[in-house]
Amino acid sequence: MKKLIVLGVVAGFVALLACYGRDALGLYRLMDHIATSSEAKEADSGSWPRLTDACIGCHGRQGHSLHQGYPSLAGQPAPYLASQLRRFASGERSNPNMGPLAMTLTEYEIQQLAGYFARQSAIGNGSFKPEAALVARGEQLAATAGCAACHGDNLMGHDQFPRLAGQGHDYLLAQLNAFAQGSRKDPGGVMSAIAATLSADDRRALAHYLAALAPAEN
Amino acid sequence: MAGKRTSTPYLDLKRRQMLKFAGASAAIGGFGLCSGLASASESTRPGDDAEDVLDVAIIGAGLAGLTAARDLHLAGNRSFLVLEARDRVGGRTLNFEVGDGHVSEVGGQWIGPGQTAVQDLARQLDVGTFPQFYEGRTVVMGGDGRLEYDLGGTFGTDMTIADKLSEMSHEVPSGAPWQSPKAAEWDRLSVGDWLATQNVQPEDQSGWDAALTLTGGVSVSKMGLLHYLSMINSADCDYEKLDSIKDSAQGTRLIGGSQILSSKMAGVLGDQVRLQCPVRRISGWDGEVVTLHTDQGRVRARKVIMAIHPALCNQIEYEPALPAARAALQRAWPAHSPARKIAMVYSRPFWREKGLNGHILMLDGPIIWAWDNSPPDGEIGIVNAFISNANLPSDHETARRTLMDIFARAWGDEALQPVAYHDQDWGRHDPWSLTCVSAIPPGFWSTHGEALHPPCGNLFWSGTETADIWAGYMDGAVRSGHQSALQVLNALRQA
Numbered sequence: 001m002k003k004l005i006v007l008g009v010v011a012g013f014v015a016l017l018a019c020y021g022r023d024a025l026g027l028y029r030l031m032d033h034i035a036t037s038s039e040a041k042e043a044d045s046g047s048w049p050r051l052t053d054a055c056i057g058c059h060g061r062q063g064h065s066l067h068q069g070y071p072s073l074a075g076q077p078a079p080y081l082a083s084q085l086r087r088f089a090s091g092e093r094s095n096p097n098m099g100p101l102a103m104t105l106t107e108y109e110i111q112q113l114a115g116y117f118a119r120q121s122a123i124g125n126g127s128f129k130p131e132a133a134l135v136a137r138g139e140q141l142a143a144t145a146g147c148a149a150c151h152g153d154n155l156m157g158h159d160q161f162p163r164l165a166g167q168g169h170d171y172l173l174a175q176l177n178a179f180a181q182g183s184r185k186d187p188g189g190v191m192s193a194i195a196a197t198l199s200a201d202d203r204r205a206l207a208h209y210l211a212a213l214a215p216a217e218n
Numbered sequence: 219m220a221g222k223r224t225s226t227p228y229l230d231l232k233r234r235q236m237l238k239f240a241g242a243s244a245a246i247g248g249f250g251l252c253s254g255l256a257s258a259s260e261s262t263r264p265g266d267d268a269e270d271v272l273d274v275a276i277i278g279a280g281l282a283g284l285t286a287a288r289d290l291h292l293a294g295n296r297s298f299l300v301l302e303a304r305d306r307v308g309g310r311t312l313n314f315e316v317g318d319g320h321v322s323e324v325g326g327q328w329i330g331p332g333q334t335a336v337q338d339l340a341r342q343l344d345v346g347t348f349p350q351f352y353e354g355r356t357v358v359m360g361g362d363g364r365l366e367y368d369l370g371g372t373f374g375t376d377m378t379i380a381d382k383l384s385e386m387s388h389e390v391p392s393g394a395p396w397q398s399p400k401a402a403e404w405d406r407l408s409v410g411d412w413l414a415t416q417n418v419q420p421e422d423q424s425g426w427d428a429a430l431t432l433t434g435g436v437s438v439s440k441m442g443l444l445h446y447l448s449m450i451n452s453a454d455c456d457y458e459k460l461d462s463i464k465d466s467a468q469g470t471r472l473i474g475g476s477q478i479l480s481s482k483m484a485g486v487l488g489d490q491v492r493l494q495c496p497v498r499r500i501s502g503w504d505g506e507v508v509t510l511h512t513d514q515g516r517v518r519a520r521k522v523i524m525a526i527h528p529a530l531c532n533q534i535e536y537e538p539a540l541p542a543a544r545a546a547l548q549r550a551w552p553a554h555s556p557a558r559k560i561a562m563v564y565s566r567p568f569w570r571e572k573g574l575n576g577h578i579l580m581l582d583g584p585i586i587w588a589w590d591n592s593p594p595d596g597e598i599g600i601v602n603a604f605i606s607n608a609n610l611p612s613d614h615e616t617a618r619r620t621l622m623d624i625f626a627r628a629w630g631d632e633a634l635q636p637v638a639y640h641d642q643d644w645g646r647h648d649p650w651s652l653t654c655v656s657a658i659p660p661g662f663w664s665t666h667g668e669a670l671h672p673p674c675g676n677l678f679w680s681g682t683e684t685a686d687i688w689a690g691y692m693d694g695a696v697r698s699g700h701q702s703a704l705q706v707l708n709a710l711r712q713a
Contacts, residue, residue: 023366030363031421035363037582038420048423049410053437057606058556058645061582065608068645091549094527096652097645101554104440104659127611170612 047117047136051109051207052116054101063117066127068211069170072197075122075215080162081114122156122215130212138209141202144195154216169211223647224314224640225618255494271507273297274706275519278499280309281692282681283525283558284483285339285699286706291487298519299386300487301512303496303650307484310651313475314561321475322561322591322600323609326654326692330467333453333693335700336479343482346473348594351567352463354574357628360424360581364627366574371464373429373579379416380457387450387457393686395448396667402515405664409446410438424581432586432604433461435555435657445658451509452688463589467691473594476692489711494711498652501537504675506713520713521706525699529553529652543669550666551683556645557654558605562621563638567592567599569629576601578628584610585624598637601625607643617641656683676709678702 021186038048044062045052053074058067063074073081087093087103105113141158142148150161164172178184179195180203186192198206273295279302287300306312312325328350329336340347354547355366367374390398398404409430418426427437433449434441453460453467472478484491492514499511503522510517513614524531532548539545569576569589576590576599588603603621610617619641625633644651672682680702685694 024657026364026366028362028363030365033363033581034421037425039639046420048420049408049414049427049438051439054428055441056609057431057437058608059555060608066584066610067608067612069612069643070608095558096533096649097554098531100550101440103256103550104661105550113561125615129613144270168612 021072051112055113055117057095059117062120064120065125066093068125068128068168069174071171072122072125072166072169073117074120075156076163077157077159077161078111078114078118078119080157081117082110083160085110085113122163122166124214125168125211128169128211130208134205134208135212136204136209137202138207141198141206142209145198145206150190155210155213156216163215164210165213166215167208167210172210173203173207176207221513222639223614223642225614225638228246241461257456264709270518272299272517272519273710274299275367275508275510275517275525276523276525276544278302278309278491278525278530278681279304279307279480279484279491280525280681281311281336281480282699282702283523283689284307284487285482285489285696286523286525286680286703287487287699288483288698289703290707291490293703296490298490300484300491301495301497301510301517302491302493304648307491308477308480309695310644311476311480312642312653313477314642316561316563316598316600316638320593320598320600322602322640323471323475323477324559324561324562324640325644325661326475327472327476327591327602328468328470329472329692330453331459331465331642331692332452332469332602333688335688335696336691336693339479339696340472343479345478345482347470348473350419350463350469350471351590351592351596352577354570354576354577356575356577356579358579358581358623359585359628362543364452370395370456371466372462373425375425375429375457375461376418376422377458379413379418381460381552382416383450384455384457387455390444390447390451392448392452392689394667396663398444398447401444401664403587403607405442405444405446405661408439409434409441409443411660412443413438425579428579428586429461431555433655435552435655436659440657440659442658442660442662444660444663448689449687451693452691471591471594479692499535499537500527500677503536503540503677504538506676508676510602521676521678523678523702523706525679525702527551527553527652527681528656528679528683530650531679540674541669543666544672544674547666547669550662552657552659552662553653555653555657556643556651556653557605557643558607558610558643558645560603560605560617560619560621560642561591561638561640562601562603562625562636564599564601564632564636568632569599569675570596572629574629576629578603578624583619583624588625588628599696600675605654607645612643614639614641673705673709678705678709 054174058070059073065072085102088095088098147155151164152158157165176195179191234418249411276287284298290298300512310325313321314324315321352371355368358365389400413426430438430441434446450457458466463469478605493513496511497512501509507518508522528548528551532559578585578588584605586604586606588601591600622634644654680698682690682694682698687695
């Protein structure tokens with residue numbers, strides 16, 4: 001019986017192809033895309049409707065943001081993501097867009113989202129166009145400031161310390177500026193202390209280097 | 219890269235000529251909007267003397283604030299000021315000047331059936347309307363797939379599900395969803411929770427997420443069911459009047475672009491609209507005279523109309539602190555829908571000659587919905603699109619090329635020859651909007667609803683979010699402006 005239905009569908013499709021040619025091929029590909037992508041999404045983040053779909057507009061599909069100003073969440077350590085969501089909700093980290101959204105999340109949802117984005121592989125910041133001189137200057141500054149001491153080898157992040165390699169340039173710069181100006185504070189005060197020693201040009205160079213740095217395999 | 223929002227390779231010369239013309243008009247009067255710091259020679263302007271006490275100060279020169287100001291003016295009151303943080307009026311409406319007198323909106327732009335407040339205002343201001351173009355085939359894209367289909371001026375929604383929502387919406391009053399007899403049951407649920415019980419097929423799932431993202435500000439999982447039903451209630455309890463094109467809230471456009479409503483109202487008010495004047499602190503709101511601390515000094519007024527988004531109200535410092543319930547509402551008010559909208563301009567709407575309507579629905583791509591936003595006569599071709607913010611590079615040129623290539627796949631190689639491109643990301647351009655519509659989550663109205671309308675001392679809450687019908691729309695903004703003008707006039711009478 002099932003086979004008959006399949007044959008019927010194929011026969012119908014061949015007839016359509018004869019009539020519409022290119023249009024039918026486009027339709028076939030569209031239907032194929034819907035089937036393949038909904039299966040892939042189901043395997044990746046569960047059945048529809050998905051909580052993660054509330055994040056992808058600003059943070060990109062699977063947490064891969066193509067926008068320098070909206071941060072990528074893919075491959076960020078789960079403990080870091082969870083604590084940032086809690087800090088947005090409590091107001092300890094102030095952001096007018098994220099604050100109210102984080103307040104809607106239950107602890108279970110926070111764990112779910114943090115785990116989901118931590119599982120995604122970090123990819124390079126392909127749409128960033130770095131300037132070589134700034135990258136070189138930023139690399140020196142990162143070594144002097146000892147970024148890797150907290151952010152780990154290759155600046156891939158771990159535990160409460162975010163991945164910096166390949167993050168969006170505008171986002172990195174905004175955070176360095178916020179630490180320097182005191183509008184963002186980290187619990188230990190280390191970032192505030194480091195950022196305060198950097199000039200505006202230094203912060204720019206550092207953001208440039210970090211945005212251009214290719215994430216290592218993790 | 220953040221700075222560049224427009225590229226007009228062929229229109230730069232035209233633009234320089236236009237700017238010259240604009241400079242000349244400003245010199246002979248123009249709108250007469252004042253900006254910059256008050257100087258001694260201008261000290262006769264109302265509110266300049268710190269000892270002056272105005273009847274009314276209005277915060278925000280968007281549609282709500284300017285409608286309120288216009289009503290006060292029509293009532294004969296001249297003792298008011300409109301304080302605007304930006305260097306322009308119009309709030310979340312914004313015209314992109316294409317050149318040769320053509321415009322495309324890159325903010326709020328449509329009106330529709332039942333939106334009688336904004337329709338009346340347009341008639342009074344002598345602003346004409348015309349239908350959103352939809353005749354022809356829409357292109358649906360996903361992966362390598364492409365389908366041309368005549369949707370007849372709709373988004374192709376599964377009407378069996380939409381009809382159920384319309385029916386349910388009868389029980390959720392648009393202006394006060396928390397008063398619905400079903401509030402306890404429905405405010406616990408997201409739209410996604412409810413759709414999960416409706417056997418939505420895989421090919422329709424993306425459609426619901428896209429529809430809710432555009433109309434509600436977030437995908438189905440974080441959109442409150444009670445709030446969404448209140449939006450359908452605004453649309454005369456008819457889903458299609460909310461979320462379709464023909465005979466719907468996306469069905470009608472304003473000649474001259476939607477920002478023209480605000481520009482015209484501000485033009486009459488002259489220097490009673492003060493630009494680049496953000497309010498940072500409000501003191502004494504519980505006393506007889508309220509003091510507004512702005513970047514251009516203090517302004518004192520008996521009554522204050524707060525014609526700004528609740529999340530922006532939350533950024534102002536209040537002395538004394540606001541009542542706990544109102545403060546909690548402002549702090550929790552969602553602002554995570556920073557729409558990114560683009561306009562691509564062509565010398566003519568070439569797609570129309572192929573039977574295409576210039577609309578694209580895209581699955582899993584940077585475009586959520588693109589549509590033909592050409593001027594009424596179709597003299598030039600303009601495509602607008604809602605963009606999934608982080609799924610298109612922020613780099614201006616890369617974004618332009620990516621979109622051009624998609625348009626070429628949809629409509630042919632003529633799409634590779636645009637004459638201008640504009641990219642407006644409302645979440646990043648300036649801090650004075652934060653968000654487009656309000657993605658009210660489950661539970662919000664049950665917790666915070668009662669704090670939405672009651673004035674706090676001499677602060678009167680306005681803005682489209684407070685409207686009794688069409689909250690979140692331009693029509694709601696106009697309604698809230700009328701409402702707050704009535705409220706302050708009555709309060710002044712009683713004082």
